[in-house]
């Protein structure tokens with residue numbers, strides 16, 4: 001079995017996780033910029049984080065022959081301070097040429113505030129100006145439904161944005177349809193308690209064709225499961241899905257979306273998008 | 275998969291979760307002090323398990339969601355709690 005982990009916060013994980021993921025068939029890992037669990041005190045903290053994501057972390061993954069890609073932004077949890085966000089966003093263009101950077105993400109909303117929306121619009125503008133792919137974080141729990149609607153409004157209001165180049169992550173049953181109907185890709189996050197179980201992800205795949213869907217673990221510094229995708233593959237198998245259908249979901253789909261960035265190249269033979 | 279196969283696959287797991295919910299509500303009953311909006315939201319969400327036009331899971335998720343449409347003035351917390359406290 002081969003799979004892509006399209007959303008994992010590896011800076012928060014131990015090296016054993018890289019080993020376990022590679023053993024399980026992981027062919028590439030993609031790491032969006034995220035909240036550290038505490039607020040960084042200055043833009044310089046983000047500068048170092050971007051160095052970590054574009055330089056140090058790929059080297060850690062390379063020890064296991066695992067290609068590592070990243071997405072850059074100031075995350076929605078730190079977007080209430082628009083002044084800080086403006087400083088951080090100004091740092092990003094100098095990193096966009098790094099060989100492992102796929103685009104702008106994970107941007108989006110957290111509590112659906114006016115300032116978060118302002119910073120989201122700034123990121124969308126940045127992505128449009130630099131022709132970058134976009135990875136969107138949708139809010140947690142009670143804030144997800146409203147936040148997803150607001151995010152789709154922002155993306156649809158910018159005529160430069162092509163929906164097929166944006167992935168809206170952490171969809172659940174009450175948001176997946178609006179995301180797919182609007183032409184975007186959807187990500188289902190297999191995360192304990194607050195997001196989606198493997199069984200529910202398979203339900204959505206069975207109801208929505210799976211053409212523009214991927215799964216991710218979003219493993220981070222919280223209680224989370226770096227092997228959530230291979231475990232979901234097992235769930236798909238228990239539900240009667242064949243090897244080719246499973247490969248399409250956990251490998252070919254992410255390759256198809258991510259290959260829209262020319263820097264997404266995998267070293268081995270079997271990477272031709274299908 | 276047919277209904278029988280799905281029951282074979284998921285019945286015991288769903289049964290265990292159902293009993294956990296029952297035990298959780300009993301635990302709350304035995305405890306002292308006033309509950310908060312989360313218990314009200316949870317109890318209302320339980321009523322969405324009845325058959326209806328929309329799928330149960332969508333109705334449960336919607337009933338635990340902020341129903342408003344305008345952005346809030348300012349984010350005073352980063353956390354979400356899983357139920358909407360109301361205005």
Ligand SMILES: [Zn+2]
Nearest residue numbers: 032034106218
């Ligand atoms: Zn994330």
